[in-house]
Amino acid sequence: MSIWLDKNSKVIVQGITGREGLFHTGRMLAYGTNIVGGVTPGKGGTKIESGQPVFNTVKDAVDATGATHTIIFVPPPFAADALYEAYDAGITLAVCITEGIPAHDMLKVVATTQPMRIIGPNCPGLVSPGRSLVGIMPGHVFAPGRVGMISRSGTLTYEIVDGLTKAGLGQSTCVGIGGDPIIGTTFVDCLREFANDPETDAVVVCGEIGGSDEEDAAAFITDHLPNKPVVAFIGGRSAPKGKRLGHAGAIISGNFGTPESKLAAFAAAGVPVAERPSEIPRLVEERRAARV
Amino acid sequence: MKLMEHQGKELFRRVGIPTPRGVHAASVANVTAFIESNPGSWVLKSQVMMGGRGKAGGIKFADDAKAGEAEARGLIGKVLKNAQNPDGEEVKSLLIEEKVAIASEAYVSIAIDRAAKKPVVIVTAQGGMDVEEVAAHDPDAISKYWIDPAIGFQPFEARRLAFAAKLPAGFHKAFPKVLDGLYALFLDYGAQLVEINPLVLTQSGDVIASDAKVELDDNALYKHPELQAWRSDGPADEDQAAAVAIGLGMSNYAKLDGTIGVIANGAGLGMGTMDAIRTAGGSAANFLDIGGGAQAELVKKSYQLVTSDPKVKAMFINIFGGITRGDQVAHGIVQALQGGDVREVPLVVRLTGTNEKEGRAILAAAGMHPVETMDEGARRAVELAGR
Numbered sequence: 001m002s003i004w005l006d007k008n009s010k011v012i013v014q015g016i017t018g019r020e021g022l023f024h025t026g027r028m029l030a031y032g033t034n035i036v037g038g039v040t041p042g043k044g045g046t047k048i049e050s051g052q053p054v055f056n057t058v059k060d061a062v063d064a065t066g067a068t069h070t071i072i073f074v075p076p077p078f079a080a081d082a083l084y085e086a087y088d089a090g091i092t093l094a095v096c097i098t099e100g101i102p103a104h105d106m107l108k109v110v111a112t113t114q115p116m117r118i119i120g121p122n123c124p125g126l127v128s129p130g131r132s133l134v135g136i137m138p139g140h141v142f143a144p145g146r147v148g149m150i151s152r153s154g155t156l157t158y159e160i161v162d163g164l165t166k167a168g169l170g171q172s173t174c175v176g177i178g179g180d181p182i183i184g185t186t187f188v189d190c191l192r193e194f195a196n197d198p199e200t201d202a203v204v205v206c207g208e209i210g211g212s213d214e215e216d217a218a219a220f221i222t223d224h225l226p227n228k229p230v231v232a233f234i235g236g237r238s239a240p241k242g243k244r245l246g247h248a249g250a251i252i253s254g255n256f257g258t259p260e261s262k263l264a265a266f267a268a269a270g271v272p273v274a275e276r277p278s279e280i281p282r283l284v285e286e287r288r289a290a291r292v
Numbered sequence: 293m294k295l296m297e298h299q300g301k302e303l304f305r306r307v308g309i310p311t312p313r314g315v316h317a318a319s320v321a322n323v324t325a326f327i328e329s330n331p332g333s334w335v336l337k338s339q340v341m342m343g344g345r346g347k348a349g350g351i352k353f354a355d356d357a358k359a360g361e362a363e364a365r366g367l368i369g370k371v372l373k374n375a376q377n378p379d380g381e382e383v384k385s386l387l388i389e390e391k392v393a394i395a396s397e398a399y400v401s402i403a404i405d406r407a408a409k410k411p412v413v414i415v416t417a418q419g420g421m422d423v424e425e426v427a428a429h430d431p432d433a434i435s436k437y438w439i440d441p442a443i444g445f446q447p448f449e450a451r452r453l454a455f456a457a458k459l460p461a462g463f464h465k466a467f468p469k470v471l472d473g474l475y476a477l478f479l480d481y482g483a484q485l486v487e488i489n490p491l492v493l494t495q496s497g498d499v500i501a502s503d504a505k506v507e508l509d510d511n512a513l514y515k516h517p518e519l520q521a522w523r524s525d526g527p528a529d530e531d532q533a534a535a536v537a538i539g540l541g542m543s544n545y546a547k548l549d550g551t552i553g554v555i556a557n558g559a560g561l562g563m564g565t566m567d568a569i570r571t572a573g574g575s576a577a578n579f580l581d582i583g584g585g586a587q588a589e590l591v592k593k594s595y596q597l598v599t600s601d602p603k604v605k606a607m608f609i610n611i612f613g614g615i616t617r618g619d620q621v622a623h624g625i626v627q628a629l630q631g632g633d634v635r636e637v638p639l640v641v642r643l644t645g646t647n648e649k650e651g652r653a654i655l656a657a658a659g660m661h662p663v664e665t666m667d668e669g670a671r672r673a674v675e676l677a678g679r
Contacts, residue, residue, distance in 0.1 A: 076511060099541075102482045102512035103404055104441075110409050111441040124614075136584070138614035138646060153560020154584070155612045158645065159666065162612070179559060181406045181484075208563060211406045236563035238570040239579070243546045246559025246581040275571055277564060278667050 002128035002173040003148070003193040003200070004093055004117065005069070011134055012061045013038035014082050015073035016054060020097070024073065024136050026050065031139040033132045036065040058082075058089040071095045071125065071134050079121060080105035087113040095134050096121035096184070106182035118184025122247070124154035124176035135176065145170015147284060148194040150187055151206035152179050152213070152247070156235055160206055160277045167281035172200040179208070179247025187217035195225050202229040202284050205271070209236035210250045210257040218265035229287030231280055232266050232273045234259050293508045296339045298387045299522050300504030303481060307473035309488070310466075310500040314389035323364035326388055328357040333391040336363050338383040340372055348372040350383065353391065360388075392500065396460045397490035399423055400471065401505075402439075402478045404485075410438040411478065413449065413471065415457040419490035433457070445475035463491075466499035481519075482512025510542055538593040544583060545597065550575025551677045553598035553607040553637070555591070557582050557616040565610045568666050574674035577604045584615040591624020592631065599635045606638045606677035608669055613645025620647075622654035629658070638676035642669040 011028070015021040016038025029035055029050055037053045044056030055061040058070065070091045074082045079098040086094045092115075099122040110118065119126050125135015130144035141158050143165040151157040157176055164171065175190050177183055187205060194200045203225070207214040214234065221230050236250055237259040244251040251257065266273050272287065274280045295303070298316040305311060316339070317323045327334055338350030345351060350372045354360035364386060373380035397419030405412040416434045418426045427434050435456040437449050450468035459467065470491065478486045487505040494500065513519060535545035544559075548566070552574050556562040559581045566576040578601065582594050598604060611621050625641065628634055641662040643651045655662055663669040 077514060100511045102515070103484065103509050104479060104482045104512060107404065107409060107411065107441040136615060141614075141645070151560070153558060153563075155556070155558025155614060156560030156564045158612050158614050159561060159564065162644075181404060182409055206560070208560060213407070216407060235560050235567065238566045238576065239563060240548060243548070243579070244543045245546055245563055245579045246541075246544055250559060250563065276568060276667055278665065 002131060003175075003190070003197055005126055005128045005132050005134060005173065007032070007131040008034060009069050009132055009134075010034055010036045010065060010067040011069040011071060011132070012036060012058070012065065012067040013071050013073065014058065014086065016040055016048060016052070017043055018073055021073035022048065025052070027136075027139070028133055031133040033134060036067050037061050058085045058091065062089045062091065067091070069093045069095070069134060071097065073097050076100040076102070080109050083109045083113060083118065087116045091116060093117045093119070095119045095123070095125045097123065097125065097136060101180070103180070103182050106180065110182065110184055119175060120178040120180075120183060122180040123178030123183070124157065126176070127174045129171050129174070137174070137176070141165060142174065143170040145172065146199060146201045147171050148190070148197070148200040148203040149174040149206070150190040150203065151176050152208050153206060153235060156277065157206055160204060160233065160280055163278055163281050164204070164284070167285075169281055169284055172197065179250060181211065187213050188220045191217060191220050191225060195228065200228070202231070202288055204280060204284065205230060205232045207232060207234050207262060208247070208250050209234065209239055209245075209259055209262075210247070212257070214262040215265040218269040218271060221271060222269045227291065229284065229291055230269075230271045231283040231287060232271050233277060233280060234262050234273060293510055293513065293523060294341055295504075295506040295508065295522060296341070297337065297504050298339055298385075300506035301387075301501065303477050303506060304473070304501050304504055307477045307480075309470055309473040309477075310498065311504070312389040312392055312500055312502065314387060316385060316387050317364070318385040320361060320364045320368060323386060323388055324357050324361040327354060327360040331356070334360060335389050335391050336360065336367060337387040337389060338367055338370075338372060339385045339387055340381045340383060342372065342374070342377040342381045344374045344376060345372055348374040348377075392492060392502070393495040394492050395462065395495045396493040397502075398457070398459050398463060398493070399426075399489045400474065400491050401485065401487035401489070402474055402483075405438065408438050410441060411475070413437045413439060413453060415453045415459070417457050417459050419492075423489065439475070444479070445472060447472065460493060462493045462497055463499055470499060470501070477506070481506075481516060482509040483507060484509050534597060538597055539590055540580075540594070541583060544581040546579045547601065548576050548578050549603075550577045551603055551605040552673050553577050553601070553604040554610070555580050555582060555594050555598060555607070556610045557584065557586060557612065557621075561610060561612055565608065565666065565670070568670035569608065569674060572667070572670040572674045574670070574677055577601055582616070586616050586621065586624070588620050588624035588627055591621050592628040595625065595628035596634050599637055604637055606673045607640065608673035609639070609641045610666055610669060611643050611645070613643070613647060613651075616646065618643045618645060618647040618651025619654060622651035625660070626654060626658045638679075640669045640673045640676065642666055
């Protein structure tokens with residue numbers, strides 16, 4: 001099993017005829033994702049080249065296809081509306097790729113659209129290797145297996161996953177939770193699922209400076225994942241205070257969001273933190289061996 | 293975007309939060325003219341982004357135009373410095389405000405609590421001090437309340453906070469109105485932080501915002517195009533301006549103190565590359581994320597931007613191709629080096645992922661030999677920068 005996504009999950013693409021939406025729809029289809037259609041207002045009734053139908057509204061798409069999952073590629077001013085529309089149509093999981101959504105828009109969306117699960121925004125998406133990919137990740141770096149992976153970053157995830165795959169450690173599910181201050185799904189939400197997933201027997205948490213998601217994750221691991229090995233990495237440990245590095249959420253303000261605080265939290269939870277991404281496969285193997 | 297005090301107060305007035313009578317002045321003549329036609333006791337407040345401006349000598353008093361002229365002459369153009377801001381910040385303008393007789397000072401702010409995913413209101417009766425210090429020494433003096441974004445601010449929340457924080461009775465009548473205005477500003481302008489420190493109870497019983505700290509979410513600025521003119525040209529935004537000028541996202545470039553220039557694709561890999569350089573014993577001169585799907589031209593411009601920093605003694609370009617294609621990046625590197633308008637520094641390239649073979653071939657044809665891993669690249673760059 002994987003979390004939140006399997007081969008049969010029916011996926012629609014909001015913004016399917018846009019440049020990014022169309023490009024990634026092609027890549028997802030090539031990976032094997034069950035994309036059943038897409039939405040672009042005004043283009044309902046047409047089809048994209050590979051044959052998937054385009055609808056005017058999410059409701060039309062859900063009614064016609066039975067889709068449960070959506071991936072959103074609409075510009076920032078329209079992204080909150082797209083999430084509300086997905087929620088209204090009964091979608092259960094929405095991956096929001098859009099970068100640059102106002103934090104206040106997301107505050108209101110996450111407060112009002114439960115129980116729809118939102119991954120992101122400003123994230124690379126979700127992949128269950130060998131089964132389905134709902135996101136913009138390069139599929140070729142992943143391999144099916146038993147390691148769960150959660151990350152606030154995109155390319156750093158690929159770097160780490162590439163290392164895992166080359167070391168023979170395939171992945172059960174990989175979730176890119178996104179680099180924004182307000183996100184729908186946190187490390188803790190992912191860990192809760194992995195804790196109950198019989199096909200995930202180790203988890204890699206790739207965090208970064210800023211916020212307190214890593215500290216929360218460490219506390220959760222102590223309480224709820226006593227028997228699943230977890231290995232962590234923290235990006236931006238050499239970053240100075242007050243500089244925002246790419247992600248809106250990656251900033252150390254005052255004594256908040258520092259690597260020291262995150263390292264201490266993981267140490268208290270007995271979670272080894274890799275100095276370099278290249279150390280992660282070895283740490284995962286060691287932890288797994290220690291638990292046997 | 294962080295706002296200057298006078299800008300924050302303009303927004304305060306728009307939402308009905310009382311502020312002291314005053315004027316924003318960018319020249320000595322304006323200060324003198326204002327005090328001449330408005331006799332009284334005035335405070336001259338330097339308009340800078342840095343904290344601790346009072347201790348740095350950035351706040352002066354004047355009881356007449358002559359004194360005002362002398363103080364303004366001393367402040368405008370002065371570089372304020374303190375321990376937190378050793379480089380200092382130049383005073384470009386002043387806020388002239390009426391001096392008020394203070395009976396009591398409180399603190400109130402609204403910020404986004406990332407973990408709770410809600411706005412958090414923070415109130416303490418110990419205004420006029422650094423709130424983090426109050427929190428450290430007397431945590432019980434701080435009251436917090438999390439607003440449900442679906443419901444919005446309600447007056448009872450202000451009453452509850454005023455009692456919990458033991459604000460003096462003189463604040464009580466005005467406080468819900470102040471907080472209502474503050475939440476309206478927070479919401480309508482997409483603020484990350486709105487702070488009044490101190491919120492003053494005057495001896496005549498008025499409640500006014502004596503200072504204003506407002507940080508707006510850059511992603512929400514499109515909702516208020518009229519505020520674009522406020523985009524600061526201060527030191528905090530130099531990196532952003534440089535990034536935008538070459539077509540990068542605003543926060544995709546940040547200058548740092550080290551000697552190794554960094555270009556990576558993706559924020560996480562950018563940070564990871566900086567860390568790898570430090571682990572290898574060096575330090576990064578910058579953070580630069582060329583983003584997903586970067587084209588050759590952007591790679592070239594990024595290369596020029598990074599090497600324009602004279603501190604840069606070596607370059608490390610670290611690309612993990614997902615959406616970004618290795619051949620595009622390789623073209624950009626070759627173009628940047630052939631352009632002749634870049635400073636030549638030793639270069640280390642790591643190129644893997646999508647179209648890696650094509651990219652490596654392009655680099656090889658230009659006489660370059662990419663390294664295999666991030667660790668190896670970092671080590672090599674540190675070695676080259678040390679020569």
